[in-house]
Amino acid sequence: MGIFRYIKDEIDVIKERDPAIKTPWEVLLYPSFKVILSYRLAHKLYKNGHYFLARWISQRATRKTGIEIHPGATIGKGLFIDHGSGVIIGETTIIGDNVTLYQGVTLGGTGKETGKRHPTLKDNVMVSAGAKVIGSFTIGENSKIGAGSVVLKEVPPNCTVVGVPGRIVKQDNIKIPRSDMDQIHLPDPVLADLMQLRKENEELRNDIDLLKKLITKTESLE
Numbered sequence: 001m002g003i004f005r006y007i008k009d010e011i012d013v014i015k016e017r018d019p020a021i022k023t024p025w026e027v028l029l030y031p032s033f034k035v036i037l038s039y040r041l042a043h044k045l046y047k048n049g050h051y052f053l054a055r056w057i058s059q060r061a062t063r064k065t066g067i068e069i070h071p072g073a074t075i076g077k078g079l080f081i082d083h084g085s086g087v088i089i090g091e092t093t094i095i096g097d098n099v100t101l102y103q104g105v106t107l108g109g110t111g112k113e114t115g116k117r118h119p120t121l122k123d124n125v126m127v128s129a130g131a132k133v134i135g136s137f138t139i140g141e142n143s144k145i146g147a148g149s150v151v152l153k154e155v156p157p158n159c160t161v162v163g164v165p166g167r168i169v170k171q172d173n174i175k176i177p178r179s180d181m182d183q184i185h186l187p188d189p190v191l192a193d194l195m196q197l198r199k200e201n202e203e204l205r206n207d208i209d210l211l212k213k214l215i216t217k218t219e220s221l222e
Contacts, residue, residue: 007037009077010037011024011027013079014030014033014080015027017100018030018080018082031064031065031081031083031084032065032067032079032082032084034061035062035064035065035067035069035084036075038057038058038060038061039058041057042054042055042058042069042071043072043073043074043075045057045071046071046072054071055071058070065084066085066086067081067084067085067087068087068088068089069089070091070093072091073089073090073091073093073094073118074094074095075093075095076095076098077097077098078099079095079098079099080099080100081101081102082100082101083102083103084101085103085104086104087101087104087105088105088107088108089118090107090108090109090117090118091118092116092118093118093119093121094121095107095121096121096123096125097123099126100125100126100127101126102129102131103129103130104129104131105127105128105130105133106131106133106134107119107127107133108132108133109134109135109136110134113135113136116136117135119133119134119135119138119139119151120138120139121139122140122142122157124141125139125143125145126143126144126145127145128145128146128148128149129147129148130148131145131146131148131149131150132151133145133151134150134151137153137154137155138154138155139155140155140156140159141157141158143155143156143159143160144159144161145161146160146162146163146166149164150163150165150166151165151166152165152166155168156168158171158172159172
């Protein structure tokens, strides 16, 4: 009964977060569904000390899905990996409930740490396509990482992070990423800075033109 309930829950997760789903049977074809089932089995074996068998199962799943999850990683319920190709989840990664990862995401280590080397993602975090979260720090609940971002330090809850290196551009956004599933409409700090520079440049040009006119007028009066 337990395994059937678990499979049903996984199907519900994918149906909830992928609008492309038309029938429940399609879920059985999803790489996310296949790799999570393999991970659960491999993780149980890993915890019981059957390391080789656990890695064999996980590597087999990687070859079939393009998603690499180390069996030592700790993953809560409701993980959804959309498309999934190129996703990497390191050994000491901890993922909370209802987290969403898109293709090309890396939850990795810096290569300089020992022990806890990989990130912790709290509940309801969304990591957009191609983003890299590198190091043993925490991404707070309800936070969203923009596509292509490289996050190298702690992120508080309810934040939006974009850029390389990633920086917080919005905090205390009450929307839950797994509900809105929006990885496009994020603040663009680089564009905002460019627009500010453009505005200041226009103001300086106007001031220079005004000075030129005043100088010309003064010279004519002389």
